Amino acid sequence: MIKLIDVSFSYGDREIFDGINMEIGDGEWVALVGANGSGKSTLIKLLNGLLVPTKGRVLIDGMDTRDEGNVWEIRRRVGVVFQNPDTQIVASIVEDDIAFGPENLGLAPEEIRERVEQVLKVLRLEPFRSSPTYALSGGQKQKLAIAGVLAMKPRYLVLDEPTSMLDPPSRRDINKIIKFLYDKEKITVVYSTHNPEEIFYATRVIALSKGTLFFNGTPWEFFSNPERVWKCGVKLPIITHLCYKLKKRGLDLSFPIFSPKELAEELWRLKSKM
Amino acid sequence: MSYFPNVGMGTFIPVDSIVHRIDPRVKIVSVLLLLVFLFVSKNLLHLMPYMVFTGILFYLSKIPIKAVLKGLKPILFLLLFAFLFQIFFTPGTVWFKIGFLAVTKEGVNMALLIGLRLVLLVFLTNLLTFTTSPVSITDGMEELLKFFKFLKVPSHEIAMTMSISLRFIPTLFEEAERIMKAQMARGAEFGTGRFLERIRSYIPLVIPLFIGVFRKAEELAIAMESRCYKGGEGRTRLKKLKLEARDYIAMVIVILFLVANVMWGWF
Numbered sequence: 001m002i003k004l005i006d007v008s009f010s011y012g013d014r015e016i017f018d019g020i021n022m023e024i025g026d027g028e029w030v031a032l033v034g035a036n037g038s039g040k041s042t043l044i045k046l047l048n049g050l051l052v053p054t055k056g057r058v059l060i061d062g063m064d065t066r067d068e069g070n071v072w073e074i075r076r077r078v079g080v081v082f083q084n085p086d087t088q089i090v091a092s093i094v095e096d097d098i099a100f101g102p103e104n105l106g107l108a109p110e111e112i113r114e115r116v117e118q119v120l121k122v123l124r125l126e127p128f129r130s131s132p133t134y135a136l137s138g139g140q141k142q143k144l145a146i147a148g149v150l151a152m153k154p155r156y157l158v159l160d161e162p163t164s165m166l167d168p169p170s171r172r173d174i175n176k177i178i179k180f181l182y183d184k185e186k187i188t189v190v191y192s193t194h195n196p197e198e199i200f201y202a203t204r205v206i207a208l209s210k211g212t213l214f215f216n217g218t219p220w221e222f223f224s225n226p227e228r229v230w231k232c233g234v235k236l237p238i239i240t241h242l243c244y245k246l247k248k249r250g251l252d253l254s255f256p257i258f259s260p261k262e263l264a265e266e267l268w269r270l271k272s273k274m
Numbered sequence: 275m276s277y278f279p280n281v282g283m284g285t286f287i288p289v290d291s292i293v294h295r296i297d298p299r300v301k302i303v304s305v306l307l308l309l310v311f312l313f314v315s316k317n318l319l320h321l322m323p324y325m326v327f328t329g330i331l332f333y334l335s336k337i338p339i340k341a342v343l344k345g346l347k348p349i350l351f352l353l354l355f356a357f358l359f360q361i362f363f364t365p366g367t368v369w370f371k372i373g374f375l376a377v378t379k380e381g382v383n384m385a386l387l388i389g390l391r392l393v394l395l396v397f398l399t400n401l402l403t404f405t406t407s408p409v410s411i412t413d414g415m416e417e418l419l420k421f422f423k424f425l426k427v428p429s430h431e432i433a434m435t436m437s438i439s440l441r442f443i444p445t446l447f448e449e450a451e452r453i454m455k456a457q458m459a460r461g462a463e464f465g466t467g468r469f470l471e472r473i474r475s476y477i478p479l480v481i482p483l484f485i486g487v488f489r490k491a492e493e494l495a496i497a498m499e500s501r502c503y504k505g506g507e508g509r510t511r512l513k514k515l516k517l518e519a520r521d522y523i524a525m526v527i528v529i530l531f532l533v534a535n536v537m538w539g540w541f
Contacts, residue, residue: 045496048500050496050499050500072502072504075499075500075501075502076502079500080497080500082493082496082497082500084493086445086490087490087493087494087497088493088494088497089441090438090441090494090497090498090501090503091409091437091441092408092409092437092440092441093409095512096409096512096513099511099512100498100501100503101501101502102510102512103509103510103511103512104501104502104503104504104509105502106508106509106510107510108510109510109511109512109513109514112510112512113512116512132444133441134441134444134445134448145497148501149500149501152501152502
């Protein structure tokens with residue numbers, strides 16, 4: 001379990017957070033949303049001890065990130081994937097890059113080999129095992145970044161806008177993989193994003209605004225208040241947006257609606273009432 | 275269109291040959307030893323075995339002859355300059371005269387010696403880089419530098435720096451290309467005008483590139499720390515270099531060759 005107790009953080013004079021409390025339990029998929037500059041990336045760096053709170057405590061399975069002795073175990077348990085795949089890849093060859101994390105953990109070569117094979121298989125990167133990393137596409141590079149983190153066998157997979165630099169097919173591909181890891185490998189996911197579809201994968205939405213916890217609830221609750229959604233720099237899903245506009249024009253629709261089918265049924269209901 | 279085709283692999287030519295398969299450490303040490311002895315020998319005749327030996331190695335490596343000769347291109351000018359300089363400006367017994375320039379016997383000898391040495395220097399280093407991937411060269415260097423641990427040589431750090439540099443060469447070329455295109459779209463011209471103008475014209479490329487490099491370096495450092503990187507201490511490797519029979523044999527052959535050559539010089 002990840003626990004933030006009264007966490008404050010500031011870069012010098014610039015205050016980012018003031019007294020945040022939150023808990024992320026095992027088996028959750030948390031979507032982390034918030035406008036640019038709301039502190040999502042800072043929060044993510046607090047989770048694996050890259051940054052330590054100026055006040056309060058961040059506990060990972062009970063381990064305090066301020067305690068120097070815990071830092072490597074915390075980083076192993078909390079695997080972080082960043083936005084830009086190009087600056088996360090360390091090695092020139094795909095399998096060497098996957099091995100980078102386990103090598104740092106000081107595992108035996110046979111164990112490293114086993115983990116590399118496992119991860120290559122899960123992420124379907126086997127055909128690329130000996131490819132030079134620069135020859136991969138953006139989506140494959142981001143897959144590799146996820147692979148490198150998975151090879152450390154983390155309990156928590158934290159992703160900082162991992163698809164924002166990718167094209168739609170790669171984006172879907174990455175999301176499918178994370179869904180698979182969440183469903184099958186029972187990994188806990190924290191996923192920061194602006195994309196409404198990606199928010200729907202989550203079991204819970206945590207929204208940040210101006211250094212405070214602005215919203216904490218299910219995706220359905222989150223999208224039921226359009227002003228709140230926009231304030232977080234997120235757009236409504238197209239159907240929901242259409243429904244919102246129609247409602248504003250005076251149609252008596254229920255809100256929010258997320259699927260074309262639901263909207264069609266609602267409109268049908270209205271029509272039959274007329 | 276790409277301004278920088280085929281970067282990142284260096285000059286490595288991936289074919290399967292016995293020379294390719296030899297341990298990088300053996301190859302690095304062999305080339306270094308051969309180069310040292312090459313530059314110690316003062317007799318033109320003694321360079322002939324080096325020529326033959328290098329030739330055999332190239333034959334075994336299956337490197338196309340075109341690539342071998344192409345490797346000489348960058349030093350052609352230096353070669354010509356050194357050759358002519360030695361021919362005309364070495365004092366000794368005059369052989370014949372062209373105008374006021376005297377060609378001496380010693381001069382011809384010296385010119386051939388220096389020319390051959392340079393050619394062999396290029397051939398031998400190319401033999402290493404043609405047959406060994408940058409990654410294996412780095413791995414080999416790391417292992418070799420460990421012998422200098424008592425001198426507090428940071429072998430792991432040097433190797434890590436080298437391998438990250440190699441890894442980022444293609445990325446930076448890509449970035450340079452992107453910036454060039456963006457600036458050209460805004461009307462920048464690169465490499466035109468007089469010398470100073472030409473240098474100045476590259477500023478719109480160099481400045482953004484540098485800023486990008488620093489940002490990338492920071493992001494990479496953060497990503498590495500997130501993946502538990504804490505230096506070479508306690509770090510293991512997926513691929514451990516292992517010397518096999520053929521590596522020992524190769525090393526012995528090189529040493530025997532050198533010993534034989536030195537002994538030839540004594541008698």
